[in-house]
Amino acid sequence: MSEHADTAHPALRHHFDDLNQQHAAGTLGMWFFLVTEILFFGPLFFTYALFRSGSLDPSFQNAFIAASHHQNITLGLTNTIVLIASSLTVALGVYFAQTNKKKPLVLMLVLTLLCGVAFLVIKGIEYNQHFAHHLFPGQGFHWDGAPELARGGQMFYILYFCMTGLHAFHMVIGIGIFIYILMRAMRNDFSSDYYVPIEVSGLYWHFVDIVWIFLFPMLYLIDPASKH
Amino acid sequence: MSKKKTYEAEDFSHHVTSMGTYFAIFAALMVLTALTVWVAFQDFGSLNVPIAFAIATVKATVVVLFFMHVIHSPKMTAAILVGSIVFLGILFLLTFSDYLSRFWPMA
Structure with missing residues (x-):
């Protein structure tokens, strides 16, 4: 304990000068982590661009269109709305922490968790439909379209499962983080002076939302009106 | 929530984005999502992909600036x-x- 322990904020860690520095360091650290996340997802986006563009095999352009026609746009759109709504509740959670309103803060965190779970449930329903239609890549993959598009169609579903799987994994981690944040909010850990954990968890949650914002048109909306 | 008010030396202040701003951003994101779906069903030839990517980038930018507070960071x-x-x-x-x-x- 330092000599000014009686005046220091209870949430201030001893290695920071003040709460402002602690807040800045916390958010900056989270941003550095998100930078590594961008580069972590990057190669999947690259692989998608490489195959979708038909640079290696021109038939993949039409194969991706045909494969994406097996996607359920309604479920994909619902999940997009659910996820953006959860980003709103996270942002409002930060607002209620900043304004010392505990009950609305707890409500926002609960709503965020519900949205996160709803997203995963809908994703599970979609995966289930893909399994039922033998669209999971590998031995059991069955392509009912033009035979010359089967390779590209399977490649689409390899990328689909890798990208949405990695994204869903991030959602699971995010739900775990927000259960922890909710528990801390309920035991009055946060106030307008100290809400860094909500802020940085929110940054992570919004990042996962942004990944989905790009995945939605890439995986569900490839020329849905065409006849391939 | 803490009642201890003995640390005035640290006056901690951060920009508080208003609820109205958050709801406006949410509404904008919903409109852009609807636009994403509508655009996908139109035939803009080779422009469909750049348009979809541009809308997604705008959505991501709005999230980054306001939900992630980069505009006030x-x-x-x-x-x-x-x-x-x-x-x-x-x-x-x-x-x-x-x-x-x-x-x-x-x-």
């Missing part, structure tokens, strides 16, 4: 983010230049 935050996107671009550029300049025997 130190410039360092924006510099780190932009820097990471530049590096992602380098990753794409160099890897594409490799893949596209090779001879790939297609079966």
Whole structure:
């Protein structure tokens, strides 16, 4: 304990000068982590661009269109709305922490968790439909379209499962983080002076939302009106 | 929530984005989502992909600026983010230049 322990904020860690520095360091650290996340997802986006563009095999352009026609746009759109709504509740959670309103803060965190779970449930329903239609890549993959598009169609579903799987994994981690944040909010850990954990968890949650914002048109909306 | 008010030396102050702003951003994101779906069903020829990508980028930018508070954060935050996107671009550029300049025997 330092000599000014009686005046220091209870949430201030001893290695920071003040709460402002602690807040800045916390958010900056989270941003550095998100930078590594961008580069972590990057190669999947690259692989998608490489195959979708038909640079290696021109038939993949039409194969991706045909494969994406097996996607359920309604479920994909619902999940997009659910996820953006959860980003709103996270942002409002930060607002209620900043304004010392505990009950609305707890409500926002609960709503965020519900949205996160709803997203995963809908994703599970979609995966289930893909399994039922033998669209999971590998031995059991069955392509009912033009035979010359089967390779590209399977490649689409390899990328689909890798990208949405990695994204869903991030959602699971995010739900775990927000259960922890909710528990801390309920035991009055946060106030307008100290809400860094909500802020940085929110940054992570919004990042996962942004990944989905790009995945939605890439995986569900490839020329849905065409006849391939 | 803490009642202890003995630390005035640390007066902690951060920009508080209003609820109205958050709801306006949410509404904008919903409109852009609807636009994403509508655009996908139109035929803009080779422009469909750039348009879809542009809308997604606008949505991501809005989330970054307002939900993630970059607009009210130190410039360092924006510099780190932009820097990471530049590096992602380098990753794409160099890897594409490799893949596209090779001879790939297609079966």
